[in-house]
Amino acid sequence: AQKVTQAQTEISVVEKEDVTLDCVYETRDTTYYLFWYKQPPSGELVFLIRRNSFDEQNEISGRYSWNFQKSTSSFNFTITASQVVDSAVYFCALRGNSGYALNFGKGTSLLVTP
Amino acid sequence: DAGVTQSPTHLIKTRGQQVTLRCSPKSGHDTVSWYQQALGQGPQFIFQYYEEEERQRGNFPDRFSGHQFPNYSSELNVNALLLGDSALYLCASSLPDMSYEQYFGPGTRLTVT
Numbered sequence: 001a002q003k004v005t006q007a008q009t010e011i012s013v014v015e016k017e018d019v020t021l022d023c024v025y026e027t028r029d030t031t032y033y034l035f036w037y038k039q040p041p042s043g044e045l046v047f048l049i050r051r052n053s054f055d056e057q058n059e060i061s062g063r064y065s066w067n068f069q070k071s072t073s074s075f076n077f078t079i080t081a082s083q084v085v086d087s088a089v090y091f092c093a094l095r096g097n098s099g100y101a102l103n104f105g106k107g108t109s110l111l112v113t114p
Numbered sequence: 115d116a117g118v119t120q121s122p123t124h125l126i127k128t129r130g131q132q133v134t135l136r137c138s139p140k141s142g143h144d145t146v147s148w149y150q151q152a153l154g155q156g157p158q159f160i161f162q163y164y165e166e167e168e169r170q171r172g173n174f175p176d177r178f179s180g181h182q183f184p185n186y187s188s189e190l191n192v193n194a195l196l197l198g199d200s201a202l203y204l205c206a207s208s209l210p211d212m213s214y215e216q217y218f219g220p221g222t223r224l225t226v227t
Binding site for chain 1: 145147149154155156157158159162169170172202204206212213214215216217218219220221223
């Protein structure tokens with residue numbers, strides 16, 4: 001079974017603050033894939049990143065960075081110098097090599113105020 | 115490059131009715147998945163279609179069925195609608211290998227009264 005836990009339900013920050021969204025996962029699969037998606041108020045899920053279980057290298061893309069740690073089963077997402085446009089619900093998702101389904105966490109609602 | 119498209123955008127149905135939702139995948143994609151997202155929750159996997167066959171199904175009753183056409187587009191059918199079926203229905207497309215990310219459409223908001 002696959003499980004994703006996003007313990008933070010809502011986070012509110014002031015513009016330009018850094019913010020980290022936590023994601024903890026559970027799987028028995030030896031190979032698996034982790035994802036982050038952004039869902040703005042419009043409702044469409046926007047793909048942000050995919051990470052393979054055999055690649056623990058952290059990644060940075062502009063103001064976004066991801067920290068993948070297999071030892072703690074975590075795949076955290078940091079936004080540096082947050083902006084109002086970052087306000088959205090962010091989902092962490094997991095897919096194991098035993099299936100095709102994406103298993104989503106419940107999401108973290110991020111509100112960035114000016 | 116056309117992304118995933120879904121129709122209709124919104125739909126209101128009465129309990130007991132049947133509904134059909136439609137999805138066209140992103141250009142170059144041949145695999146389509148459907149998800150149900152209740153308010154305040156993460157999307158839940160309904161099923162995935164590849165080569166016009168359902169190749170994996172989530173924990174949803176048989177009232178939920180689907181179809182994939184030769185042009186890779188897909189339909190989701192829900193029979194005997196219940197109030198609890200009210201949700202955002204998301205279609206996602208991808209390449210067939212499980213390592214690839216899924217790209218989502220804007221969704222269809224279904225309200226059952």
